[in-house]
Amino acid sequence: MSEWMRRVLASKRETRKRLAGLPFSEKLILLEKLRDRSLLIASSPLRQQSLRRG
Amino acid sequence: MGIGIPITAAPPVVQSAPPVSAIPAAKQARRTTRFRISFFNAFPPSLIYPAQSAVMKATLEVINQVQADGVIGKYAIGGAVGAIFYLEPSATLDIAIFVTLQNVPGSSLLTLAPIYDYLVARGFKIEKEYVIIAGWQVQFLPPGNPLEQEALDQAVATEVDGLKTCVMTAEHLVAIALKTARPKDFARILQFIDAGVLDTNKLDQILSRHGLLEKWEHFGDKFLGNL
Numbered sequence: 001m002s003e004w005m006r007r008v009l010a011s012k013r014e015t016r017k018r019l020a021g022l023p024f025s026e027k028l029i030l031l032e033k034l035r036d037r038s039l040l041i042a043s044s045p046l047r048q049q050s051l052r053r054g
Numbered sequence: 055m056g057i058g059i060p061i062t063a064a065p066p067v068v069q070s071a072p073p074v075s076a077i078p079a080a081k082q083a084r085r086t087t088r089f090r091i092s093f094f095n096a097f098p099p100s101l102i103y104p105a106q107s108a109v110m111k112a113t114l115e116v117i118n119q120v121q122a123d124g125v126i127g128k129y130a131i132g133g134a135v136g137a138i139f140y141l142e143p144s145a146t147l148d149i150a151i152f153v154t155l156q157n158v159p160g161s162s163l164l165t166l167a168p169i170y171d172y173l174v175a176r177g178f179k180i181e182k183e184y185v186i187i188a189g190w191q192v193q194f195l196p197p198g199n200p201l202e203q204e205a206l207d208q209a210v211a212t213e214v215d216g217l218k219t220c221v222m223t224a225e226h227l228v229a230i231a232l233k234t235a236r237p238k239d240f241a242r243i244l245q246f247i248d249a250g251v252l253d254t255n256k257l258d259q260i261l262s263r264h265g266l267l268e269k270w271e272h273f274g275d276k277f278l279g280n281l
Contacts (some may be wrong), residue, residue, distance in 0.1 A: 020249050023213045027143045028110040031135065034145040042104035043253075 063280050095192035114219050116178075126171045126194070127154030130209030131221040132202075132227065137242055139212065139221040140251045148184060150190040152206045152222070153259060169194050194211060201229055201264040225257040230260070232269055 019030070041047060056204075120126055130136070133150030155164045173185050184191035197203040205226035212221055228246050231239035247254055261267050 016142045016249075020140070024139050025111075027138050028135075028214060030143040031138060031146070032109055034143060035147060038145045038147065040187075051221055 072221055109144050109190065111215050111217055113149065113190045113192065114217050116187045117219065119178060120169065120172060123172070124156065125168050127156065128220065130155045130206050130222050132205065132222045132230065134135045134221045138228055141245050141249050150193050150195055152195050152197055152202060154206060164196050166194055166196065201233060205230060214246055224251050225253060225260050228252060228257060229260045229264060229266060232266055232273060239275065240277060243273065
């Protein structure tokens with residue numbers, strides 16, 4: 001594994017740790033954002049087209 | 055979302071465009087996507103979303119009211135929303151609420167009907183197995199086995215913006231995920247292990263009590279290798 005990749009993975013771990021350490025109410029705000037964006041992506045006409053195509 | 059939030063940024067500039075009916079469907083789709091992208095660039099999430107988890111709080115307020123009115127007994131948040139109490143947030147569309155149900159007089163059956171009747175009478179909608187509360191799909195689940203009953207009994211009390219609620223312990227969430235055994239459950243167990251939030255003695259006791267040790271060893275062989 002390259003040094004660059006090691007740094008990327010370490011950074012990801014650090015971010016996940018920081019997010020996990022947030023108060024529950026702050027995590028719920030993030031959860032709502034994630035949910036709304038998931039719904040937005042799911043409703044995208046491009047995604048609908050690709051689903052129709054199979 | 056975002057209702058009642060003061061928006062101080064200038065709205066995106068909308069250029070004049072031909073009428074929608076004159077544009078082919080594929081082009082319309084591209085135009086819609088471009089509009090959405092420009093909308094989110096113009097209004098950063100901090101402006102679109104409230105500073106507090108107002109929607110989730112409203113959902114929990116309704117559930118607390120259902121409890122206060124005696125329709126349900128103790129409840130605990132489980133599933134993905136329960137897991138984010140301990141882990142980093144990950145996208146989910148529903149909230150799993152494990153509830154102690156009141157017995158129907160003259161019957162040994164436990165039924166969710168009183169919860170649905172109570173909420174429908176107050177204008178909430180039912181969609182499949184969910185009740186839509188403040189925009190969230192809420193699934194009420196009676197404990198289906200001794201493990202879930204224990205998880206509900208031993209759930210930990212917490213607060214969301216001053217609102218009291220209960221969440222299952224990390225060890226019970228892992229044990230339930232192991233028992234449920236879908237790919238996303240295994241992924242969640244790995245997240246719990248990676249986060250280092252599990253009390254291994256407590257988890258061992260729960261797994262042993264509910265006959266899950268063999269499953270746990272199988273999980274370890276498959277996903278953890280020599281760790």
